[in-house]
Amino acid sequence: MRIVENDAVQATAWQVDAAAVFAVGWDAEGPMFTWPQSGRILPDGGALIGEFSEGTIYRIAPDGSVAATWGRKGEGPGEYQAFDAILLHGDSILVSDGRLRRITWLSSEGELLSTRSKAGGFLHRVSAITDDGRLLLVPGGGYSAVDEIRQEWVFETQPILSSYPEGSRVDTLAVLPYLRRWYGSRAAPPGAIRVAGAAGGYPGGFAWARADRPEVRWFDASGELTQIARWNEEAEPFTAEFRSRFLDFFAESAESAGRDEASVAAQRMELEENLDRHDGPLPYWDSFFVDRAGNTWTRRYGLPLNPAGEWRIVTRDGELLGWIDLPGVVAILDASDDHVLVALLGELDVSAVALFPIDKGG
Template sequence: MNRPSTFLVLPFGLFGVFLLAGCGDGVPGTSGTVAVSDSAGIEIVSNPAEGQWDEGQGWRVREVFRLGGVGGPEETLFERPGDMVPDGEGGVFVVEAGEMALRRYGPDGTFLGRMGRAGEGPGEFGSLNSAVALGDTLLALDVRNRRISRFLKSGELLDTRPLELDTSTQGFPMRLIPLADGRLLMPSPQGCAMPPPEDPRAAGRLNVTLPPSPDDHALPVEGPVTRWVDHATHAIYGERICSVRPSLAGHGLALAVRTDGIAAVAPGPDYEIHIFRVPDGAESWSGGALDAFPPPERIIRRAVERPPVTSDDRRDYRESRRPADLTDPMSREVWEAIEAALDTTRVPDRYPAIQELVWDDRGHLWVQRRGAWGEPDGPWDVFGPEGRYLGEVALPEELSVRLIHEGRIWGMVTGEFDVQELVSLEIEGH
């Protein structure tokens, strides 16, 4: 989230407790009527604003522990935390890109060890961009060294495989998404390059690796299998510079993929989610077409009102983009490029409905609603496996959710002075 906001701690005893307006997956309540229809073989699930759970039967979310802050042991301080991966014993591995290491924490927050360090040798990282679990192993992406390292969860390095990656066409992947058949999806975010392209909306790209072969040491990368324009950013171009900056109210790519290949994507600014299956072959995606994903099997909709973009929002956003020192020639060029982009880019009348999508390990889809400029993003909506809206989650405002697994929510909270804290929440009555 690129907007300033605050984190409110609710005074519920020793730990913060938050309420979910709903209950477990029992008998649906009578709060709203879900309409399910069929259109050309696509199931359309139209949800009302109200959830299916009755009032007063909500899940309770309890803070189990919080690590970080200012001072303390090195293993409790976070500089650039990234992915979180379940360790199979109730704890997590946390990518700490600042340290170039995977840290392991137990269910109670106890530090259990680390694997990896900065370098180019076996088990070392030039950049630690992402990590995922695949079976009983951990895969760690190192874009700088263009390779993927495979570890046992006990910490032993199994092997390191080079990536056959063409960055000129496939970009620089910043995330791994594992599939049960051994393939890896690798999104590459939108970037910019000089000289400016004909279409300044330089698109993000989604690539896929083939399953590893015992006879082939390298991992071939196919793609891009699809591309998308990240409307949540501007590609800024000047005579000597190019940069990607956050936009005011554009929608970005919200994509969540389960290991069984069931994927959810929010293709536009409305509250609409497409559920599709990841194709077996790269050629079955979209042919690399812009903003194209495989045909959905299900479309989930919900009746919500998107926040309006006000004139104050537009003014405050423009002012927030202004460099502090305009006496520097480079800063002036950056500001002139930003102003040119702002003056020529249409700002939507309303903010997009959806900020983020996350699957949990029970097949629920968690959807975070987008907030207005200067406000925190909204609560999380929970949908059952059949696409029915169940209820609403209220989590700490600054919590960036990284993992929902075995009744726990794991994420990072960014506090004052950008101090990072690891937070684990337990879902009670789940």
């Protein structure tokens, strides 16, 4: 196992070009996205986007035009309820649907090749296809791929699983700690400020981090710990000013959604009591993403539904890079060697998907 200690942020941080290759969703002539749930950059420079509300996959051409649409909302062959992952494997496309607990294989042109059901509950999601063709499943919304759901998986641990697409056997690669966000009993409501662990896969294995410490861990595809990267960083304190901004943002969002004054006041009081239970500083991040090369992206902790625009990258070699600005980005959908595909939220909460070039400074 390799341990990398970063004393300071490297000066040669990556940069994301401010000019997008394309942006889809804000043009009145194009599709209107409600929730672009998953996406994948294509070798030709275009992208696949899974739109949750329609159950449709959009194939976007390199110029940003819609080249094709596949699927619709439903439960039949070629229909979808959710898009936990859209992955490329050789000349085929894998679509993981956690609500239907099903894997769908498509040709590169969108032709339906096969579907396969996955048993179990809603505990895991497909995150990557390993180099030897296994599905790598990490905790998150989706399916567990096992018949038995263990209670401790929900509250205490995070198993990382693997399974071949055509088989029913499931292997546990690692069991990692889950940072409980419940206050008191398991029946209590979750904390408004979420402190948890998260994992993401890539073809060579998976990476895992926990939001209460400046550290990332990498594992190979067999579940062996191969590297730990650490750095010096003080956590941001949970201040009265942040608490006030949190409450004000909630009230403004609730009012803009049309809730009545009494309802907003009651929910605000409940939220105040929840925030009073939080003990300690803010988490180091609120979103964790692993790209195809195994580099990790973590977003600075911000207000719910109003995320901070700064992302920190730790490379697969354990090198800590500086903050990268991605304003308005609510989620990273995919990142290749030279591009990043993101979901954006604009005025009136209108969603879009954009592809940006990455400059890695040589």
